[in-house]
Amino acid sequence: MADLQKENLLLEVLKNHFNDKIFDLKVQRHQRVHLRTTTEQIEAVLLYLKEKLGYKHLSHISCVDWIEENRFELVYILWHPEDKINVLVKVDVDRLNPVAPNIDYIWPQANTYEREMREMFGIQFPGLVGRKELILEDWDDLPPMRRDFDTLQYVMENFEFRSGREDAQNVRETIAKRTGEEIPEFAKKYSR
Amino acid sequence: MRKQKTTTIYLGPQHPGITGNMMVKLEVDGDTIVKAETHIGYLHRGFEKLMERRNWLQSFTIVCRICVPEPDPNEENYARGVEEIEGREVPEKARWIRMLVLELARIQAYLLWYGGQSASVGLYTIGQWSIGDRNYVLDLFEELTGGRVYHMYIWPGGVRRDLPKGFKDRVYKVMDYIEKRLDDYDRLLFDNAIFQKRAQGVGYIPPEKAIEWGVVGPPLRATGTKSDVRIDEPYEFYDQVEFVVPDFYKTSDVWARALVRRFEIRQAINIVRQVLDKMPEKGPVWNKIPNPHKWRIPRGDAYVKTESARGEFGYYVVSDGSQFPRRVHVRGPAYVHGITLLEKILVGQNISDVSMIMNSLGTCPPEMER
Amino acid sequence: MNRAFNDRESQKILDIIKNFARKNSLFILAYGTGCGAIEIPPTITSRYDAERFGIRGAATPRQADVLLITGYLSVKTLKRVIRAYEQMQDPKYVMGFGSCTINGGMYWDSYNTIKQLDKYIPVDVYINGCMPRPEAVIAGFVKLQQLIQQGKALGWKHYKENLEWYRQNQQKVIKNWRMPDYNW
Numbered sequence: 001m002a003d004l005q006k007e008n009l010l011l012e013v014l015k016n017h018f019n020d021k022i023f024d025l026k027v028q029r030h031q032r033v034h035l036r037t038t039t040e041q042i043e044a045v046l047l048y049l050k051e052k053l054g055y056k057h058l059s060h061i062s063c064v065d066w067i068e069e070n071r072f073e074l075v076y077i078l079w080h081p082e083d084k085i086n087v088l089v090k091v092d093v094d095r096l097n098p099v100a101p102n103i104d105y106i107w108p109q110a111n112t113y114e115r116e117m118r119e120m121f122g123i124q125f126p127g128l129v130g131r132k133e134l135i136l137e138d139w140d141d142l143p144p145m146r147r148d149f150d151t152l153q154y155v156m157e158n159f160e161f162r163s164g165r166e167d168a169q170n171v172r173e174t175i176a177k178r179t180g181e182e183i184p185e186f187a188k189k190y191s192r
Numbered sequence: 193m194r195k196q197k198t199t200t201i202y203l204g205p206q207h208p209g210i211t212g213n214m215m216v217k218l219e220v221d222g223d224t225i226v227k228a229e230t231h232i233g234y235l236h237r238g239f240e241k242l243m244e245r246r247n248w249l250q251s252f253t254i255v256c257r258i259c260v261p262e263p264d265p266n267e268e269n270y271a272r273g274v275e276e277i278e279g280r281e282v283p284e285k286a287r288w289i290r291m292l293v294l295e296l297a298r299i300q301a302y303l304l305w306y307g308g309q310s311a312s313v314g315l316y317t318i319g320q321w322s323i324g325d326r327n328y329v330l331d332l333f334e335e336l337t338g339g340r341v342y343h344m345y346i347w348p349g350g351v352r353r354d355l356p357k358g359f360k361d362r363v364y365k366v367m368d369y370i371e372k373r374l375d376d377y378d379r380l381l382f383d384n385a386i387f388q389k390r391a392q393g394v395g396y397i398p399p400e401k402a403i404e405w406g407v408v409g410p411p412l413r414a415t416g417t418k419s420d421v422r423i424d425e426p427y428e429f430y431d432q433v434e435f436v437v438p439d440f441y442k443t444s445d446v447w448a449r450a451l452v453r454r455f456e457i458r459q460a461i462n463i464v465r466q467v468l469d470k471m472p473e474k475g476p477v478w479n480k481i482p483n484p485h486k487w488r489i490p491r492g493d494a495y496v497k498t499e500s501a502r503g504e505f506g507y508y509v510v511s512d513g514s515q516f517p518r519r520v521h522v523r524g525p526a527y528v529h530g531i532t533l534l535e536k537i538l539v540g541q542n543i544s545d546v547s548m549i550m551n552s553l554g555t556c557p558p559e560m561e562r
Numbered sequence: 563m564n565r566a567f568n569d570r571e572s573q574k575i576l577d578i579i580k581n582f583a584r585k586n587s588l589f590i591l592a593y594g595t596g597c598g599a600i601e602i603p604p605t606i607t608s609r610y611d612a613e614r615f616g617i618r619g620a621a622t623p624r625q626a627d628v629l630l631i632t633g634y635l636s637v638k639t640l641k642r643v644i645r646a647y648e649q650m651q652d653p654k655y656v657m658g659f660g661s662c663t664i665n666g667g668m669y670w671d672s673y674n675t676i677k678q679l680d681k682y683i684p685v686d687v688y689i690n691g692c693m694p695r696p697e698a699v700i701a702g703f704v705k706l707q708q709l710i711q712q713g714k715a716l717g718w719k720h721y722k723e724n725l726e727w728y729r730q731n732q733q734k735v736i737k738n739w740r741m742p743d744y745n746w
Contacts, residue, residue: 029276031425032495056403060495062508062521075508077495077523081403081417084424086495109406109532135233135561136674137638138737144241144673151241151673158735159677162665205639206593206646208621213594213639234639235596238672245671254668260597307603324608341600341693558597 006083007033010053017048024090036090043101045089046076050106055080055087058106061113063121067147070095072121076103098123120145198226201543205234209547211308212557214530216550220543228538228546230531236561240520247515248274248348249484256342258522259559261304264297265500266507267346270520272427273509274348276494285475286350287428288467292363293336293345294428294498295464299370300329301501302457305551309450310381312547313390318380325373328366335359350478360468367461374457382454391447395537395549399444405536406528409503410456411553414449416442421499433466435459446545446552453501488515502526502554524559531560577713584627584653585710586616588703591626593646596633598659598693610696617703623649628706631685633693634662634675640682641736647683648744654718655710657702658688667692681731684717 007027014022014035022045024036037045049055055078062075076089093100102125104111114125115134122143133139142149176183204215213234219227239258243251255270256263268290275282303326307319330340335356337343345352381387397407399415412419418439422430438455441448481487491513497506503525512518534553538546594602606612606619620626623646635643647656658679661667666677679685686709689702709715721728725744733739 028494057408058406059497059504060506060508060521060523062519062523064493064510064519064521066512066518075493077506077508081419088493088495107404107406108536109528112527112531133233135236137233137641140737141673144238147244149241149673151238151245152671154673155671155677158673159666160681161670162678205642206591206623208592208619212599213596234636234642236636236638236674237634237669238674242669242672257597257668260600304600304603307607319603320608323603327604327609330604340695 004030006085007031010083010085010087011035013053018045021045028088031084032086032088034088034090036092039091039093039100042074042076042089042091043103043106046078046103046106049078049087049089053080054082055085057081058110059086061110061117063117063123063145065095065121065145065147067095072098072123074100074117074123093123100125102126102128104128119143122146197221203543203546204231209312209550211547211550211555214555214557214560216534216538216546218538218543218546223542223544225538225541225543225546228535230534232531232557232561234561235558239562240522243517243520245516247484248487248489248517249481251517251520252347253344255520256344257558258562259500259505259524259556260341261556262297262301262501263342264293264346265498265505266522267344268294268428269496269498269505269507270509271346271348272498273494273496273507273520274489276496277492277509277511278348278489280349280481281479282350283476283479285354285472286477288471289351289355289477290346291428291430291433292464292467292471293333293343293351295460295467296329296332296363298460298501299457299464300326300333302453302460303329303370305453305501305554306377306381309548309551310387312551313387315381315384315386318377321373321380322377325370328369332359332363332366335362347478349481350476352478354477360471363464363468367464371458371461374454378454382450387450388447390545390548391445391450391552392443393445393447394541394545395446395449395552397444397533397537399442402444405533407503407533408525408528409499409501409554410449410452411444411529411533412503413438414441414452415444416440421497421504425497427496427498429467429470432470433463435463446548449552485515488513489517497523500525502556503529522559522562524556524562526554526556527560529553530555530557581711581713585707588615588617588628588655588706589620589626590617590628590630591623591646591650592619592621593629593643595631595635595639595643596660596662598630598632601693601696601699602630602632605696605699610700612696612700612703615700615703615707623647624651626650627653628655628657629683630657630659631663631679631683633660634667634669634672635679636674637676637735638674640676640732641741644683644732645741652718653715655686655706655715656683656717657706658685659699659702660694661690661692664688664690676735682728682735684721684728686715686717 011025021041022035022037026034057079059079060077064073072093074091078087115130117123198219198221201218204210205213215231217229255266258266303322306322310318334340337345402415420437438452441451489511493510495508506523508521510519663679669675687702687706
């Protein structure tokens with residue numbers, strides 16, 4: 001197991017600089033550091049990480065819908081090209097009024113991620129430019145990646161299936177019926 | 193002063209020069225591109241939504257469909273993400289086999305790239321050769337996994353089955369053959385004056401901005417940066433094999449990216465040979481997982497990444513403690529390369545170079561919109 | 563057609579000649595609509611060499627005879643596919659490629675892909691599999707050639723005659739219908 005010296009040092013630096021504005025700091029494993037902050041502080045944290053500590057590369061921005069806890073969790077994943085550490089900065093956004101700061105002035109590629117989140121989760125980023133429609137076209141339902149959007153129900157309302165799936169639910173039985181084969185009693189409960 | 197007048201050109205989605213099903217909207221002044229805008233979404237299937245409805249094992253069959261030209265990094269990433277959250281051990285031999293599959297996937301992806309890149313400058317012979325030779329690699333996959341394109345082979349806990357009898361010899365044979373053929377490709381593509389003239393100085397990415405703009409993989413290495421997930425964060429047994437990361441092509445244009453790939457396919461062949469030599473003969477290849485319908489992964493999250501043929505492929509896997517993934521978010525290299533980067537570097541180029549630049553960046557629509 | 567060839571017998575002979583010519587030069591539209599597009603390069607390159615059946619790529623819809631729907635179609639692409647299909651010249655043929663065109667395949671519960679291709683455009687041949695191997699693709703093409711020779715690949719006529727029905731289905735899925743009329 002590699003030592004976690006660099007990771008712990010990073011935690012120290014961040015703790016000293018931000019004090020109680022960041023919390024839940026932990027070293028998940030070698031090369032992975034997690035921390036959590038608030039939407040007010042996220043720009044400051046990201047800018048500090050990028051400009052002062054050299055986390056130049058934005059790997060990913062992800063969004064997780066925790067519908068039970070009524071929050072969206074935005075995860076900014078940064079990468080340090082020399083120290084080789086991934087930092088996962090997490091922010092909670094209120095699910096009923098989802099607004100998060102726009103950071104595409106820090107990394108230009110954040111623009112795409114944010115547009116996708118605006119479309120797929122309905123999170124608003126004030127000042128975000130770009131077409132409203134990135135992936136979907138003429139979508140008028142709930143943002144589809146939200147947990148409360150039921151894709152199966154949507155499919156049943158909008159598309160039709162060719163019949164054939166229903167009678168083939170029990171594959172073993174269907175084949176047996178077609179070929180006139182008899183399934184022994186003991187094997188019936190394993191058929192499917 | 194002359195009034196600036198531009199024309200709008202829609203390149204795609206149905207266009208022979210576009211790498212897949214996407215569209216680039218170009219504002220052109222004469223033949224020079226003034227503004228480019230990528231339109232995606234033609235291949236959106238909602239994978240991440242579908243995975244929320246499938247259990248951990250069922251999801252594994254659909255992750256490979258996220259990126260069509262090389263599905264294996266997806267499988268490996270997903271499997272490793274699940275293993276990392278769960279803390280599941282992988283047998284040693286399975287990890288070597290994973291590396292073998294990943295490197296073979298890299299080779300076939302580069303062979304496909306040879307075809308695409310040369311077709312984009314109008315050289316069709318090399319595509320006939322390299323894509324024809326790629327079939328030999330796909331044959332190996334077929335023997336190993338049962339599928340030519342989608343393998344569904346690397347799964348949580350190991351790989352699906354052991355190597356067939358005599359498989360190693362056939363891999364050696366195919367590697368020898370492809371290595372021999374690579375010299376032929378060189379003569380056709382890299383010695384060709386057309387490609388040399390057209391590729392040099394086109395599609396320039398400023399090296400000092402590259403990391404900031406999110407460039408990864410061969411385009412980043414073509415700027416002279418030594419960056420490779422296999423070295424930066426060795427997964428599987430990449431710390432036990434030897435290979436060189438090409439950071440000595442520094443011109444950062446289509447030509448340099450082509451040279452990087454030319455170098456890397458040879459490295460990949462080398463790695464395959466090393467993997468076969470170091471792989472243990474016997475041993476389990478799969479740590480059995482519990483009943484998939486009851487298989488719960490403890491609450492947690494993991495970000496795992498793989499070096500695919502086009503760059504860093506990342507998976508952010510989140511579990512809420514149930515049988516179903518809470519979220520599996522895919523970070524494909526083309527998501528950045530094909531949208532923001534492409535829009536930036538197309539400005540000032542000619543219309544005829546768009547296809548070439550897209551190929552050199554490895555734009556792959558299915559992984560952008562998933 | 564001048565008067566000498568107007569009787570039924572010579573019409574038949576003419577049809578045979580026309581169908582023979584059509585079946586041996588199938589130009590497929592270079593439009594990779596889904597993941598099946600990855601098996602098209604192997605099919606048309608050296609090992610499987612589809613050109614020996616007269617199959618090759620065409621750059622624009624106007625020059626193409628066959629529209630290959632390579633896999634799932636998202637709703638956004640469906641609109642473009644309909645546009646491309648309507649731009650193609652008669653006679654034109656459609657091949658559904660992969661399980662997802664037949665009944666949704668593994669994307670059966672996806673909100674953004676259509677499930678039955680033949681509700682939106684007429685399909686002459688389906689090739690199943692996920693994804694179909696190059697041999698299967700060639701087998702599909704041979705089947706299409708047989709149908710053309712027998713004069714049975716009449717999806718394009720069917721489309722013209724039942725345009726109302728197809729339009730109804732198409733407009734049910736494509737919410738914002740801004741398309742030119744089909745008038746050739």
